[in-house]
Amino acid sequence: MKDKKIESNKIADDLQPVSMYQMFARMFAHLAKEVVDEFGEKGAEAVKRGVWKFGVERGEGIAKRAFARGQKNDSDNYLISYDMDRSDEFESTDTYHEGYVEQVFSRCVFASEFQKMGMEKYGMLYCETIDPAIAHGYNPNLKCVHEKHFFTDNMCTFCFRMEGCKETKHE
Template sequence: MSTEKKVESNKIADDLEPVSMYQMFAKMFALVAKEVSDEFGDAGREAVKRGVWNFGVERGKDIARRAKARGKPNDAANYLVSYDMDRSDEFDSVDTYGDDQVEQIFSKCAFAKQFQKDGMEEYGILYCEMIDPSIAYGYNPNLKCIHEKHFFTHGECTFCFKMEKGTE
């Protein structure tokens, strides 16, 4: 019998602050986007944006599947409640539901915070500008995302997810 000490591999030391998956994702995304942008210039930036768009569309399709599994239509009212990403305390938003639309105002975002902390806003914006419109499109091509304010320029992010009239 072995006298080796077994240690749980998923435990970090109690005196270390954990790094969230949101922080790691933001760092990874910005560093990859920077490398692609540095290597390929504007064509690389456009490729990164297309990749984010494709990722978002796939997420949106899965959110539509989640709504359907709940017996709900993929309309504006069921978009956020069927969402695929839990909101941790690293995000703060107020959601307001109206006729065929949902408005969100974010006062805190882990992704934007990390992009800003690392001085990587130039690369983070490639994600921020594309992800929500593409998720909404994948969920329902008639759900439009209006994203007027960004953390990098306004200190908050605002979204309006609005179903185009006569297209439901």
């Protein structure tokens, strides 16, 4: 029998590939559910602490990216120095103001996956914690106000504002 070479990193043409974002969301939901089912509220708090630490670490990396570009780690440079590419699985509009940035997501693969799985409860452990943590790691004076969520509002809204800047309300 002759040896047959197969490229193992190729998805069959007739199959829809699963993105890393989808896999991450699914993995997170399953892990969070197991921890919460096993340890209750203490488990939920532990998951949120883990997400917070992960977010702060990411924010510190984003600050380094801004610094490497010769920029201050303020609200104007936060999103443009971000560490995660936006695929077409995310859709957002960013509006820059003096001292703050508003961001409105109309599509989010994480929220979509959590909803498909019926695991919004566990997804919220991530969604409510990650962006405030990233902003804090980027600059402790950058506050994240997360008013609307996909699970209740079919969109996510964020305001990233430097402390001392007026808070904005999303419509």
